[in-house]
Amino acid sequence: MVNPEISENDTIHTAARHDESRQGEALVLEVSITARAGRKLYIESYGCAMNFSDSEIVASIMAGEGFQTTGDFREADVIFINTCSIRENAEVRVRNRLKEFGAAKQKNPGMTVGVLGCMAERLKSKFLDEEKLVDLVVGPDAYRDLPNLVGRADEGERAVNVLLSREETYADISPVRLNSNGITAFISIMRGCDNMCSFCVVPFTRGRERSRDPQSIVQEARGLFEKGYKEITLLGQNVDSYKYKTASAEGETAEAPAVNFAGLLELVAQVSPELRIRFSTSHPKDITDEVLHTIARHGNICNYIHLPVQSGNSRVLGLMNRTYDRQWYMERVNAIRRIIPGCGISTDVITGFCTETEEEHQETLSMMEFVQYDYAYMFSYSERPGTLAAKRYADDIPEEIKKRRLTEVVNLQRTHSHVRLKEQVGSIHRVLIEGFSKKSDKDYCGRNDRNAMVVFPVSERFKPGEYVNVFVDRCTPATLLGTIING
Structure with a gap:
């Protein structure tokens, strides 16, 4: 099933996406050709929905330079692979994929291969110098520089831009909708993350948190609806911390009240009652009753919340620097059940985090029993270089224990998912x-x-x-x- 969150096990060929809902029909997006007529672009994305959304921004920027997309990397002049650094498995897959692209480049020496996104900063030296797998490396805040960097790579130069920004939101760029079913679409409402979860690389690869102008978001949502789209998903690393301040019309120095996430939901919901709204991802420390009441008040805001727990044990949550404990999380779940009866809840779970005991693992299982999630994304802990956990804690849980605990979590979730579906039968x-x-x-x-x-x-x-x-x-x-x- 298609979820607002796309797991790192999913590969999205954004130039020709394989859409299961259309029986595997390849959807190839044709982009107008201008200055660089005849040059072809292939983009492949790994990781979360935010990466897919970023690829739509990249496609828009490159379309402005006259690139036509292709679904076959072998015929491309430029190949971009949009990367994820969340888990080690994703990096292994990307490196293997780059070797395939390298083989194609041997047959077409004029081909340019670039790595975009979250791996760019951390692995730029390996990709460019040590392994010589790519021609350019571009971080998630430098996509506007892509035409210039491609030009430099065409001249044989080393092309790198991994600078992070405190302002860039790409709010003025109209994304090319690569999932061309014309029904559902992503809208990025913010970039970066200020949370410092000890297991996560996102603050280091995507930079500090900044929110888009709410009016640009509403305008994008309205434009999509006018084109026939019926569902949008608002994206952010932590949507509940969305906050945007605008200058007041009464004076240049005065400020209008800040728009928070509840306010943004309200604005987007008012575009049309026929436009369905989803969002991802919420953070347990930030999701408020105001947001929950806004959801309950609008029939077109879906009764579904992705609320990552990661662990059911307070000590482990402290080591993860999640800034909430077991009781806080349970209270937030109770608030969801109280304010939005029948709301679907999904989660993320990590097994085998540093020093996790068997008793603490059992608390994760008991948390799952308490909530009975509709869906879950479940992983065993994978240490990521550069994270706080990698610097502070030993990755001391044997792999066989991590995998056994993960199996127990997966099996329990399968039971709960079936229970939640059975509840919906007969209506x-x-x-x-x-x-x-x-x-x-x-x-x-x-x-x-x-x-x-x-x-x-x-x-x-x-x-x-x-x-x-x-x-x-x-x-x-x-x-x-x-x-x-x-x-």
């Missing part, structure tokens, strides 16, 4: 049709308000991009099944 759900089921062109699929995937027989009266009411009469461990009842 009517408003579903946005996203396309055909990946298993059959006789069935449509789409998500309900709680982010659960619903599969139902195709009706000639309805097409992708339309809302339908579906009566759900059964479920599998991963999917709701039903029949359209409206019309």
